[in-house]
Amino acid sequence: MIAVPSPPKASPGASLLAFQQWLSPAFPTGGFAYSQGMEGPMAARELRDAAGVGDYLADILRFGSGRVDATLLCHAALGDSDADALADLALALAPTAERLREIREIGAAITALTNALNGTAHPPRPHAVALGVAARGLDLPGAQLAAMFLQAQATTLVSAATRFIPLGQTEAQLALARLAPLILDLADEAARTPLEAIGSATFRADLASAAHETLDVRIFRT
Incomplete structure (x- = not known):
């Protein structure tokens, strides 16, 4: 019997582009409609400038x-x-009903889209878990996945502040850029953190x- 070779893995560059696509605002998950509750402090004028948003x-x-x-x-x-x-675990850690709905809805959208792109049949799971499962075939380091994910999360919330407060485009981008060292540190830590230490x-x-x-x-929805 002639062995059929397995399909080659995507190159690192192609894997990076794929994961970046899944995190892009153009990827139709509706993530731009969520603020993780930040709309409240912005409406109350507790958050009114780039420094406050950055903190x-x-x-x-x-x-x-x-x-x-x-x-x-x-x-x-x-x-x-x-x-x-x-x-x-992800559902249990959601602190409010709106956060629970957010991670469920975005996760379901990501699962449906990545299933269609990759020919998989994963069931819908919460946002971060759905992304992680879809990324199993990309063969990218955990810290790299986490850094891109955290950058996308920060970008989404900075975008919400840009539209609501509103922040100037330059101010908003400066606030985002200042988060880069923290994002890299947290990504490296996330790749090494055991589940029992999560919180x-x-x-x-x-x-x-x-x-x-x-x-x-x-x-915003949340």
Whole structure:
């Protein structure tokens, strides 16, 4: 019997482009419609300039959803990890009803799109876990996946602030650029963090997300 060779893995460059495409604002997941509760502090004028937005986002990345999701992504990208258990953990760690809906809806969109692109049939899972599972065939280091993911998350929230406050384009990009060293550090850490060490402590952001559920006028879904 003649052995049929397995299909070659994508080159590192092609893998990077694929993952970047999945994180792009042009990828139709609806991620631009979510603010992770940041709309509340912006509406209350607690966040009114680039410095305030930068500090707020640094805390979310360092102590909140950024750290949690990047760690889940890194674990989900490992071929021998239990994706369903990671999905359950991601749902359990969602601090509010709106954050739960956000990670479910974006995750379902990402799963459907990457299944169509890659010829896979993964079930829908929360955002970070869905991305990690889809990235298993890319053979990219966890820290690299996490850095790109965190950059995309920060970009989405800076974009929300640019539209709502509003921030000038230059101010917004400077705020984003200043987060780069933190993003790289957190990405490296996420790739080494065991699941038992996962957790968050962003009470202001979590309370803002909970309050957003009853906000009278809302531009963002969360």
